[in-house]
Amino acid sequence: MGTLLPLQPFVVVFVLFTSFRGINSSADPHLMSIPKDLYHSSDALLKEIKAMVVRHPDTLAMETMEAGNKGYAAEILVVTYNRQMKSANDKSMCRILLSFGQHGRELITSEVALKLLSVLAEEHNMDPMSSDKVLDNLLIKVVPMENLNGRKLVEAGDLCERRNGRGVDLNRNWGVDWGKKEKDYDPYEENPGTAPFSEPEAQIMRQLAKSFQPHIWVNMHSGMEALFMPYDHKNTTPNGPMSNLMELLLREVNHLHFQDKCLVGSGGGLVGYLAHGTTTDYMYDVAKVPMAFTFEIYGDSEASSKDCFKMFNPIDKGAFDKAVSKWSAALLTVFRLGLSQLSDDGNFTTSADLSKWVPIGGEVIDGSLVGDDKESKMDGLALGLQDMRNYFRLFLLSSVLLMFMFCSRISKSKYRQTNLT
Ligand SMILES: [Zn+2]
Numbered sequence: 001m002g003t004l005l006p007l008q009p010f011v012v013v014f015v016l017f018t019s020f021r022g023i024n025s026s027a028d029p030h031l032m033s034i035p036k037d038l039y040h041s042s043d044a045l046l047k048e049i050k051a052m053v054v055r056h057p058d059t060l061a062m063e064t065m066e067a068g069n070k071g072y073a074a075e076i077l078v079v080t081y082n083r084q085m086k087s088a089n090d091k092s093m094c095r096i097l098l099s100f101g102q103h104g105r106e107l108i109t110s111e112v113a114l115k116l117l118s119v120l121a122e123e124h125n126m127d128p129m130s131s132d133k134v135l136d137n138l139l140i141k142v143v144p145m146e147n148l149n150g151r152k153l154v155e156a157g158d159l160c161e162r163r164n165g166r167g168v169d170l171n172r173n174w175g176v177d178w179g180k181k182e183k184d185y186d187p188y189e190e191n192p193g194t195a196p197f198s199e200p201e202a203q204i205m206r207q208l209a210k211s212f213q214p215h216i217w218v219n220m221h222s223g224m225e226a227l228f229m230p231y232d233h234k235n236t237t238p239n240g241p242m243s244n245l246m247e248l249l250l251r252e253v254n255h256l257h258f259q260d261k262c263l264v265g266s267g268g269g270l271v272g273y274l275a276h277g278t279t280t281d282y283m284y285d286v287a288k289v290p291m292a293f294t295f296e297i298y299g300d301s302e303a304s305s306k307d308c309f310k311m312f313n314p315i316d317k318g319a320f321d322k323a324v325s326k327w328s329a330a331l332l333t334v335f336r337l338g339l340s341q342l343s344d345d346g347n348f349t350t351s352a353d354l355s356k357w358v359p360i361g362g363e364v365i366d367g368s369l370v371g372d373d374k375e376s377k378m379d380g381l382a383l384g385l386q387d388m389r390n391y392f393r394l395f396l397l398s399s400v401l402l403m404f405m406f407c408s409r410i411s412k413s414k415y416r417q418t419n420l421t
Pocket of ligand 1: 103
């Protein structure tokens with residue numbers, strides 16, 4: 001990547017790997033608690049989004065997806081933006097999947113989701129694209145709060161909690177390179193779960209990705225300011241033209257919205273540690289999403305490592321408003337650039353056609369969950385089966401060829417014999 005590593009991410013990384021378990025801001029007057037005048041509660045935020053969808057039935061729709069196992073249940077609200085009300089299979093549509101709030105303590109990300117939706121619904125007019133055709137060609141699914149159960153724990157005072165409602169990091173529960181632990185592994189931060197996709201939230205998100213087959217995926221986080229692309233589990237970016245396009249897009253977004261101040265490149269290469277079992281690596285490697293990103297939208301590297309709210313979220317109105325509007329605008333630029341880069345004569349390739357871009361990723365481990373076996377095994381085996389099918393075709397072809405040569409030789413020799421006699 002050739003990008004130099006500034007000091008700031010190291011500070012953040014150090015802080016990230018410090019255990020925060022059990023810190024309750026209400027117990028320590030020096031620690032920041034959630035500023036209620038700036039941030040919505042999870043209930044209020046979801047309620048506001050639902051009301052917005054009801055106000056705009058012409059462009060917005062919503063569904064709630066549910067899953068659960070072993071006495072633990074999760075539900076995720078998914079909002080769909082489709083201005084032209086075109087079919088999801090329409091080849092002229094660019095499909096975009098966005099997730100916010102995968103980590104409980106990163107409240108600011110869900111506030112960006114709310115703002116972005118209000119811009120798309122044209123309740124806020126900050127959109128420079130509304131006059132052109134870009135929005136007409138987008139089909140966007142927004143997950144405003146992926147980890148509602150974890151977020152509830154944060155709201156109850158555990159401001160350092162990033163994991164889900166039963167202590168699993170949802171950004172370590174996916175199948176690519178799952179379960180590998182670095183030397184400084186801290187289960188209170190990065191617990192990958194008992195198996196890939198052991199968590200209902202990850203199962204829902206995978207299902208969503210499989211049915212929707214997005215062309216662009218963005219996972220919104222906070223803790224620093226960065227525009228990441230694969231990989232997280234190794235310190236390189238994928239090979240091939242799509243990787244170059246992704247990097248080009250990120251550099252342009254960085255230039256247009258952040259005065260080139262964000263880190264740009266592979267998550268694993270720039271954060272300073274490798275992350276295994278992440279959503280973005282899976283989206284790129286297995287779900288074959290051509291453009292898969294993780295954005296880190298805010299971080300206060302000077303905050304005390306105990307002061308989680310301050311580390312991951314702006315605490316004054318100026319910084320809050322700036323983060324929310326800047327990142328909403330940046331996402332709109334991602335849509336515009338992605339649309340122009342991925343479109344081929346106005347059409348978008350499906351992920352099946354994208355198999356030619358298969359990169360060399362990490363090891364894919366299958367989940368083995370009750371009622372989920374078949375599906376997760378299909379994920380892991382899909383690549384191998386494709387190879388086997390190709391080998392089988394080759395084998396059949398060569399067998400037919402050999403048979404043909406053999407038969408023609410026999411008939412020739414018979415012909416020769418009959419002539420000789
Ligand atoms: Zn995060």
